[in-house]
Amino acid sequence: MTEVLKVSNLVKRFGGLTATDNLSLDLRQGEIHAVIGPNGAGKTTMIGQLIGELRPDAGTIHFMGQDITAMPVHQRSASGIARSFQITSIFQNFTALDNVALAVQAHDGHSFRFWAAARKDKSLREPALQALEQVGLAHRADITASALSHGEHRQLEIAMALATKPKLLLLDEPMAGMGPEDSARMVRMLQGIKGSVTILLIEHDMDAVFALADRITVLVYGHAIATGLPDEIRRNAQVRQAYLGDEAAAE
């Protein structure tokens, strides 16, 4: 099995706080790898370093065998890393389809094209519509993004990430703030795309994590205390104590 992403001994400090503490992690082709951990465990800081918004103080990140530790954000994106945001981050004034089409455009050469109307460009619109269909949002394609519901925003986020045909998809709490119904729909959707793209999933919803993940890494104070199959993680005493709480460990 080939490694899509290999993180080695990553360190990131903010003043006296070590948010990422000697973190190592690897993602295999086509798996869904969940990273769980209590609040403040450094999950979002880790994502920030993976996409290039934060520069690590030490350690390396390899993507498809290439060292990308110092690569800027837009180049990482161009080479196949896509991300959904924890806080919904879409283009509110654009329609759902416009949003996804923009993501397609980002990976279709340069955009110094000043004349032809982008909204009539089939090479942008068709893949965009396909991505909307994948996440089950095609029927809302022409709605302005600001008028979509919270759950639909999250689906749109993922459609935008998928539209760039990524090799690696970083999902930062895709179920955050969702009701059980939307959550279940999101789990079904992710199961649908499973295998076609390698996914790093950060999520608090344990039902979703255990339903989706092939492997799970547990992060505590910026350090990976365990990595393994869901069953192993469920049984791991150290994990139960650190993450699920003492009560759960005592059960």
Added chain:
Amino acid sequence: MSSASHSSAAPTADSTRLSFIVGLVLLGFLGLIPILSVAFEDPFLLTLFTRIVIMAIAAVSLNLILGYGGMVSFGHAAYIGVGGYTVGILAFHGVHAAWIQWPLAVLISGIVAALIGLLSLRTKGIFFIMITLALSQLVYYLGNGAFAYGGDDGLNIMKRSDFGGLLNLDNRPTFYYLCWVILLATVFFVHRTVNSRFGMVLQGAKSNDRRMATIGFPVHRYQLTAFVLAGMICGLAGVLTATFTGFISPAMMHWSRSGDLIVMVVLGGMGSLFGPVFGTVAFLLLEEVLSSWTEYWKIVFGPLLVLVVLFARGGIDGAMVRGQAGTLLAGCAAFFLLYGIHTAYEDEWLIPTLILVAACALVWVAKWAVDRKKAASHD
């Protein structure tokens, strides 16, 4: 204030078309000005509207970066100055050929815009505003210190740009139509550009530049390109200004001129195709009426702007898109009221100002009362 009163329903295709049609009609009407000027035997009409058309070109160029790109440049008048000074200085040294003057002026405006953009686009928000202001003031003081070219007294341009036998710019209607055609071309260019792939990137970056980077756009270079394009178009407006007045001085790039340009864009409607044209026409007509009445005309103009911000978000174009006929009628009524008070009181300024301030206060109180009642009925 509550935003409930303009709970903006999503603009329907038809109302968007209304503002589109009104915009086209206005541009067409501007094409009739020389004829009207002759018909009413009013040469001043042509002078006034030549100024309006030239400023509209500058406002449309600012709208490209301010309205569509979200870059609040508080130094856009600098390019009017750069364009104007290029023509003035070349004429001073005996170079009158438009084929040299005009392209060179546009090119130098572009270079200055690139330099200002490179420095200012490293920042965001209020810092961006302040840095564009500071850099444009630098250009302003360059003009001020250019003693060879008149310093702060400015410089007369003795001979207008020479287009060979093709165009005679001394003929005022000819010059007006040249400006008008350039305005049409500018509006059309902006229309194509903002709807192109480039335009989508520009608008996306306005809405969410962090996200633009994560989906793979090197945002900065697109913003810089737009910044330079806007500077070049505005430089052309500067060329026209200098040619029109036959005079250049640092005053044409004073920071208050940059402020005027922003007001024109906001008044007309940021990020709308015809908004800056509406805004420029409204701004300069109001300025004309009010300033003939009192030199303190900004006392009146200020509160009027506040009313626009309160009642007509999205400016004149926004009111049209939302189909707020009432707002537009009120705007027109206010204009004629002003004109009426002006003719009635002639040289007086204190009484009419008091009347207007009282009227604004009354409208504000009425709006406050209505909003309160609305809020109460919702509970």
